[in-house]
Amino acid sequence: MELERSSETYQEEIVIEALDVHKHYDTGKVTVKALQGVTLRIHRKEVVAIMGPSGCGKTTLLNCLSGLDQVTSGTVKIENQDIRRLSDRQLTLFRAREMGFVFQTYNLLPVLTGLENVELPLLVGGVSSREARRRALAGIERVGLRDWASHRPAEMSGGQRQRFAIARALATTPSIVWADEPTGALDSTTSQEIIDLMLTLNRELGLTFVWVTHALDIARQASRMITMADGLIKEDVPLEVQTSIDTFEEKGAQR
Numbered sequence: 001m002e003l004e005r006s007s008e009t010y011q012e013e014i015v016i017e018a019l020d021v022h023k024h025y026d027t028g029k030v031t032v033k034a035l036q037g038v039t040l041r042i043h044r045k046e047v048v049a050i051m052g053p054s055g056c057g058k059t060t061l062l063n064c065l066s067g068l069d070q071v072t073s074g075t076v077k078i079e080n081q082d083i084r085r086l087s088d089r090q091l092t093l094f095r096a097r098e099m100g101f102v103f104q105t106y107n108l109l110p111v112l113t114g115l116e117n118v119e120l121p122l123l124v125g126g127v128s129s130r131e132a133r134r135r136a137l138a139g140i141e142r143v144g145l146r147d148w149a150s151h152r153p154a155e156m157s158g159g160q161r162q163r164f165a166i167a168r169a170l171a172t173t174p175s176i177v178w179a180d181e182p183t184g185a186l187d188s189t190t191s192q193e194i195i196d197l198m199l200t201l202n203r204e205l206g207l208t209f210v211w212v213t214h215a216l217d218i219a220r221q222a223s224r225m226i227t228m229a230d231g232l233i234k235e236d237v238p239l240e241v242q243t244s245i246d247t248f249e250e251k252g253a254q255r
């Protein structure tokens with residue numbers, strides 16, 4: 001399958017690089033400094049969770065890194081491409097090719113079936129209808145919802161909608177998937193199923209994931225946890241270190 005990538009090829013390869021990124025919002029009277037100098041490197045196959053209190057700049061960072069929004073100053077490179085050097089059209093095509101997006105509210109079109117929702121980005125990208133159907137069905141199979149392909153979102157549970165949203169994000173065989181509160185609208189069991197699905201896709205397809213989440217139990221399952229405050233990165237902890245901190249604390253607590 002074309003989604004498959006060799007893990008050896010990509011080890012230690014930087015896929016997302018932010019250098020001294022600032023983002024200011026001008027709201028007329030005041031300027032909100034949402035990002036105040038973020039520098040960050042994310043390697044291929046990492047699963048990075050971005051945490052922090054409401055308003056600290058998590059979504060702004062995700063939007064700036066993914067090119068959904070423009071930075072005020074600083075550099076963002078994706079796959080070594082400085083995205084500020086791309087025209088709007090080039091950036092749209094680049095995003096469509098390299099990135100998938102998953103949102104808390106699924107963002108599926110209600111008038112389309114699950115299958116049609118997954119096909120849509122492929123058809124927009126110029127893929128033939130026969131090929132789009134083949135690829136969409138393969139993606140839907142991968143998220144375990146073959147029997148639901150002809151249903152509309154209103155007939156599905158939240159977890160099923162999010163699975164279709166993930167299949168849609170995968171349809172264009174991206175290398176990076178951005179997920180903004182992907183489990184925010186789901187109960188804890190369904191949330192865990194969605195997290196397990198993304199972790200499987202990370203392992204099997206070598207996809208890089210960036211999750212924005214409020215939930216510590218979700219963030220702990222990433223391979224790296226970044227905590228933001230006031231538009232800056234305050235902590236950046238790989239899972240192994242996190243685990244040893246937990247173990248240390250647990251041992252300390254037992255003494």
Ligand SMILES: Nc1ncnc2c1ncn2[C@@H]1O[C@H](COP(=O)(O)OP(=O)(O)OP(=O)(O)O)[C@@H](O)[C@H]1O
Pocket residue numbers: 025026027032033034052053054055056057058059060061
């Ligand atoms: N379009 C906008 N116009 C003006 N200010 C904005 C805009 N988007 C975000 N902000 C402000 O930028 C700051 C960071 O917002 P952001 O949404 O990135 O935070 P967040 O950490 O994702 O918050 P939450 O966890 O509540 O979603 C906040 O002060 C917010 O009010």
